[in-house]
Amino acid sequence: MPEKFPTNIKGLLRESYTEKTSERRLWDMSLKFLEGRQWLSFDKRLDGFVTSRMGSDAQTRVTVNLLLNITRNITSRLALSYPSVVVLPASPSSEDIEKAKSSELALRYYWHNDNVKYTLETAIKWLVECGTCALHTFYDPDRDRVRTEVVGPYDIFFEKGVISPEDSSWVALRTYVSKHNLKKAYPDKEEIIEAAGADEMSSDYGTVSTGTTNEPPKDRISVFEVYWRDGKHAIVIGNTYLFKEDEIPISTFPVQIIRYTEVNRRLWGLSLLAPLLDLQLLYNKARSQIIHNVELMGNPKWLVPKTSGINQQSITSRPGEKIYYNPAGGAPQQVAAAAMPAYVMDNVMRIQGEMSDVSGIHSVTLGKRAVGVSSGKAMQVLTQQDTSQLQITQQQIERGVKAMATCVLEYMKVYYSMPKMMGMLDEYGAVSFESIASTSIVDTPEVFIEAGSLFKDEAQDRDAKVMELLERGLIDNETALNELSFRTGNAFISKKVRGIAHARDLLDAARAGMNIEIFLHDDLVAAKQVFDDFIKTGEFYEMEEERQEYIRDVLVSIATAGAPVEDYETAMMANKVFPRAAGGDRGAIGRNIAAANSPNTQQQIIQEQAARAQQAGTAAAAEGALTQGLEGNVSRAPGSRGGVS
DSSP states (O other), X not given: XXXXXXXXXXHHHHHHHHHTHHHHHHHHXXXXXXXXXXXXXXXXXXXXXXXXXXXXXXXXXXXXXXXXXXXXXXXXXXXXXXXXXXXXXXXXXXXXXXXXHHHHHHHHHHHHHTTHHHHHHHXXXXXXXXXXXXXXXXXXXXXXXXXXXXXXXXXXXXXXXXXXXXXXXXXXXXXXXXXXXXXXXXGGGHHHHHHOOOOGGGGGSEESTXXXXXXXXXXXXXXXXXXXXXXOEEEEETTEEEEEESSOSOSSOSEEEEESSOOTTOSSOOOSSGGGHHHHHHHHHHHHHHHHHHHHHHSOEXXXXXXXXXXXXXXXXXXXXXXXXXXXXXXXXXXXXXXXXXXXXXXXXXXXXXXXXXXXXXXXXXXXXXXXXXXXXXXXXXXXXXXXXXXXXXXXXXXXXXXHHHHHXXXXXXXXXXXXXXXXXXXXXXXXXXXXXXXXXOSSOOEEEOTXXXXXXXXXXXXXXXXXXXXXXXXXXXXXXXXXXXXXXXXXXXXXXXHHHHHHHHHHHHXXXXXXXXXXXXXXXXXXXXXXXXXXXXXXXXXXXXXXXXXXXXXXXXXXXXXXXXXXXXXXXXXXXXXXXXXXXXXXXXXXXXXXSSHHHHHHHHHHHHHHHHHTTOHHHHHHHHHHHHHTOOOOOTTOOOOOO
């Protein structure tokens, strides 16, 4: 039987650290190149980076850091905004719908209060530069709130030998914590904490300025937080467990691994920079050669006859310089350097083009004019093609954010026992205050994020297209509002969900044999959809014919609401869609009652008109309505569709 918590956890972590040695070298190289230290190569004998050689005549070393601009551009292309988040209710009941709405508000508050935008921007930098990062969501008891932190690849550890993060039975995250804070948190382990020191795994802590890699400050030690896929959780220093729990209180795994580019059977993601390093080095060499050649051409060599009597120090290339020589011995002559071959410049341009192709960022995306392209529309298309290459990475980020949001709600459900007052902007831009507690969070959160809504460029582009379609009359106002409101807080969705829930409640009441009322301010579109869907089911045809006809009357009344019929004035004045009654003379009342299909509808109309007449203070009219209504009632044989007798 396997041990519940491994006794040699330090050994497992060291194995993971050793296994990613080559990946750490690649990350180191990428970060050094990004900061401009690009004349480097790794020396295995010295176990470190050394300045690479260019050639015997390489007096000039030029660094043109193309990677920096590419990185900044890609990072800006992945700029974030608050996404369109939908939390599905556990059921169509009003209570669960309100919980779903409260959960959406809680996520919006969390996004702004916890500065999630900045957190995800840090994650994007790790993705672009090193290819992998993690989102760690947890409850912080010291601050009494849920938090999310970004963990870089240096501080992520997987089970040795796995080829994907999901295959690893555990994931460990490393942080550097001061001994003082650790002692306060775990006073029973004070001696062990005091004796702990930096180990070999702390050598990749980071760099100060552009210096060499250094270890963490003396008062800080490595702390590993380990999550097992089966729910176990522990905090470890060295081989000592500071904290253990058999099962975390949430069902979603709280560590979300995100990769810039996923490669099959490769554990770590491939970054933007990794495929560009060799090209960047070649570009620097080519540019250095050109500049070196220009320097040679600007200072050509001299041919000086030995009998000319010219001293070696006489020729200094100073402007207006006078050189005295012996005419009999011959005059000195400059030798023009050979012209630089055309293929040298072609090679530079080719390398630059290859870097653009590999990165997916071309001249138009960088704000430059593409060769042979003058149309603004064509430039826009080329820019969109560059941006489309980022969609796979965007999907990875959206997946991580979705899981993060689920973790946040689950932790809130567990730990927010006391209501928390949250101030925020609502979906209409007004300041509102909401009280969020565990009881107002959905029991089993199911979070959906609209594709592309997390990223500013895509959301803005779609909004622009929606407005263009609206201006051309290709879509109506309601459709445009639907599309636009996805990115402004889901006002449309929330209203629509509530409308459908109300319509279902009305349908349930009608199925149970009760009389219902529907008003013009109700969501008639949702009501029509609900009732229309129901009459297409087998359950509808198994009902009593009288109930069938009543529900059918409701649907017809909804579908024709607002229609210009002469007997609809009374219903419009009453602001009521169903039951429909006439507002004309007393004879018309009976005729309209007779036009109704089901006896229940007829009886409801009779009662409605009698009550209206009584409210008007005309008892005689009330009596007449009842009398004429009953006289004009429908006489139907069993099983007939109805008619007027």
